[in-house]
Amino acid sequence: MPITLIAGLGNPGSRYVDTRHNAGFWFLDQLAQQANESFRNNDKFYGDICKINSCWLLKPNTFMNLSGKSIAALANFYKIPAEQILVIHDELDFPVGTIRLKKGGGDGLHNGLKDIIAKLGSRNFLRLRIGIGHPGHSSKVTNYVLNKPTIDDQIAIDHVINSALKEMPLIMAGELNQAMQVLHSLNLP
Template sequence: MKVIVGLGNPGPQYAETRHNIGFLLIDLLAEAYNLQFRTKFQGLWTEGNVEGERLILLKPQTFMNLSGRSVSELTNFYKVLGGDLLIVHDDMDLPLGKIRLRDQGGAGGHNGIRSILAEYGSEKFWRLKLGVGRPPREWDPARYVLSPFAEDELTQLDDLLERAEKVTNLWIKGESGRAMNLYHR
């Protein structure tokens, strides 16, 4: 079993924001695999068979800073090990369009990851970091990640999500090394 969790905030006011890029990818995957969401584990989740693996997708509905509650509820229920857990989240330290796949690490200032680390009890789980870029100097970083993508960034966003979908497909098949070689650019 593989579990992919996309981080974001619930509610229409956050739907198209940088902080919700994890939700955007999970929605794309659910659509590609023709999966329908249900409510459980303090989130929206769905499951199906993909690439010969049972796959669970989760969008925590606890708000970003409490994402760990939803993630730990699901991982405890299914006894998911870190090697089978992929957390997808925004990363301001990466320019818009960049992707990084890592198998462990700290929070790096990301409150959603900080919450997961506290609740899950280990830093040994996969992360797919999707670059959203740094805010202009005059912007507060919190305001920046809660802002929508600019019109001129939407093509880059679409390309980023398309490549991230390919990374997740390789990760599901156990080809994480290949994914890193092909998509870290």
Template sequence: MFLIVGLGNPGAQYAKTRHNAGWFVIDELCRRHNIELAKKNADYKVGLGFVGEHKIALVKPQTFMNLSGRAVASLKHYHRVELEQILVVSDDLNLALGKLRLRAGGSDGGHNGLKSIAQMLGSKEYPRLRFGVGEPSREERVSSGTTGFVLRPFSADEWPLVEETTRRAADAIEWWLQNDLEGAMSRFNG
């Protein structure tokens, strides 16, 4: 069993925001593998299925970003998976729009969802896929800060690249599941 967790915020007002890039990837994997996120409790929605021979749980935490770790820790214990069997997809404003960065572990990079997960798991050493959402301009940082930037929807001009990046992120996850993390990193990082 592998847990694939896409980070995002619940609520229609956040549906197309940069902070919900992880949810875009979960939606793409659900579509590709005919998985429905049907099982829901207060902390998460989850759908079970397969990628090749690998059983997966696709997860969308339903808490706000800074509490995402509750869902991940709960599902890790319930399904008895190891840290290396968890992959978390998050937005990253330090990566240019359209870039992906797959890693075996590491810092939270200031991302509150990743910080919450590391706290709840007691480790930073779990795979993660960072989805580049672009960096706010100096003016945007001054006027609304990074929080305002990640909670703003992508523009119509950005959507084609967002959709392409979402597909490549799903491809990277499928590669990881059916091959290995290092190969996926070599193939999809950049």
């Protein structure tokens, strides 16, 4: 089943542009740039949108923990089922330089995913999870995700984003198994 909505998660505003939590935004910015498209604000969908062929790209302006409001607004308006939605987000539980594609699942204690599941009423959307590493203790997570990665971590994250961008035609066409084989075998640069 082809993907008709790709949502990248992050926080709006210049304070958060370079923070780990914005890995989903980084990915979508690169995807749009490759297609020579630009995002424009859309108040109806609470985010910035553009379109590549028949697929919407969405960067919610609702802040991470309320991402579902934006995604559900666009999905409901265009009658896009959860199975045709791909959410791209940072993943604390994966080492930096790891990227994984997954069908469905829980929220993994990710507040953005928790809100999306609640607002869509479904867990059956795809997730592209970009590893950002873990600070070691739960008390350090908020500060960690809301700060810039180290130079080495940024290089590793950029590497997996660039590699995953090459697989987007397969993912967007719904050829997930083939894309997973490539993505799940990526190594650090």
